[in-house]
Amino acid sequence: MIDFEEELKKFHPSLEVEDAETYIHNTDVIDVVDLMIQLAEASRIYEE
């Protein structure tokens, strides 16, 4: 049996046009490559 209240929590307000700019600026576009670079940098600093 569906728990209506719990199911309702899965729904979030949809993006409106006015929110698009904020959404784009706040989007975290870090990918695995960035993480790998950050790890490599941290490793290099650690070795030094």
Next chain:
Amino acid sequence: MRCFNCGAVLSGNDFCTNCGTDIRIYRRIMRLSNMYYNDGLKKAQVRDLSGAVESLRQSLKCNRNNIDARNLLGLVYFEMGEAVAALSEWVISKNIKPERNVADDFIEEIQSNPTRLTGINQSLKKYNQALSYCHQESYDLAIIQLKKVLQMNSNLIVAYQLLGLLYIRTGEFGRARKTLENGRKIDKNNTLLLSYLREAEAALEERDGNALPHGSRGSSHARAANDSIVYQSGNETIIQPLNTPERGGSSTFLNILIGLAVGIALMWFLVLPARIRSSAAENSDEMVQVSNELTEKSADIDELNKRVSALTQENRDLNDRIETLSGGGSVVERYDILAKAALNYIEHPDDVIATSGILSGLTSGDTEEEDSEIVYSDAFKALYAYLNSDVSKKAAEEYTSKGMQAYEGENYNEAITNLQNSFNVDPTNDKVLYYLASSYRNIGDSDKATELFSALVNNFPDSEFLDSARGYLRNGAENENADQNAGNNNSQNNEQPAQTTTDQVLPGLDLTNGGQAAQPAVDPLAGIGAAVQ
């Protein structure tokens, strides 16, 4: 492919030939990103949009610069009704790769139709409003709002999901199933849609199992109470009462008869009076309208009759005028008389009496023409004035001479004729008047003589014949015989004349003698002469 550390172009080695960085893991990550992209593309091709979104997001997590994956993700978002999310992905893609990017076309297509974009945005606002209603437990308002949303943006998957959930919440499992099925046509493997659909179908199957076998229609049945059956027929919930008595044929027939009787009674008492009143009112209106039209027509007829009368009178006047102008004594005839008089005057300048006689014909017609100024031309008036002034004077002298000769020869009748003509032509000659009166006295017409003597006394107070005239008037008819022989002697008496007024003697000077028409004392064309002058 370029080195993630230094940006140099990589070769086939497992390390960067420029900076020496190990690129094996980097290569695997790139391949993983591409694999997710391919997976997302396949899912999108079979309309597994939510699955495609998951794969493409994984692809972008591996490689944020995977332009194809990001563009496809925007396209899938757009197909799911999330236009703003789609635009955001395409804008990010555009920023990462400004040149030769298909995202340009997508953005341009969206921006080229502002109306469509506004409609989509409005649908998203309504969806957010519906979600707010749900949090406020205003489920009916939320359902209404979501229906509007789906009318404006029929691809918005989240709206299908929420509406299906709300239908399940309100127990409208049939509508929930239909809504969710419609959502599945857009996104076949949406997990949320499928789970809600399964829930709705389970609820409907449960109803089917509990429904009574008879009296049920449609796909689901349910007993709502002891005395009724509630079941679903499409989108309609039907409540059918139970335990109703079975009606026999006779009672049905009786009920029909009663219904007919009630209907006829209603017609008789309610409908017919109203119709009769309505008909009577219509007839009354028509009568009023006809009466008004009749009145207008009558007024028109009266007006036309008046016009006919006026035109008839005008026609009659014009005919009279034509008759006057063309009949006896007409203008043409008068012109003819004047022409004859002028001809006679030219041929016989000394025969002024004949000319005067012809001119006198002008006085025999109607000389009281009101429009004589119009009838007679200026040439006519001038010619008449010339002839009348010249001929009349000579004619008067001729008549006087002949009259006096006749008087001296005691031919009084001839004397009266000539003197009368002379006086008619020249009414200012007192001598002619005196001898005319004397001629009448000599032939024994004392009344006429008295009348003329009285005229002489009254109109010529300075006349040399005044005393003689007074003497006659004093002695009257008694001395008639005695005075006959003294006709040529002037009377020396100074007695008062008889009280005869000018008006009694002179009006018209109709002094006829021997059936001969006397000439009028007043110049018949005096007005014409005055006009000429």
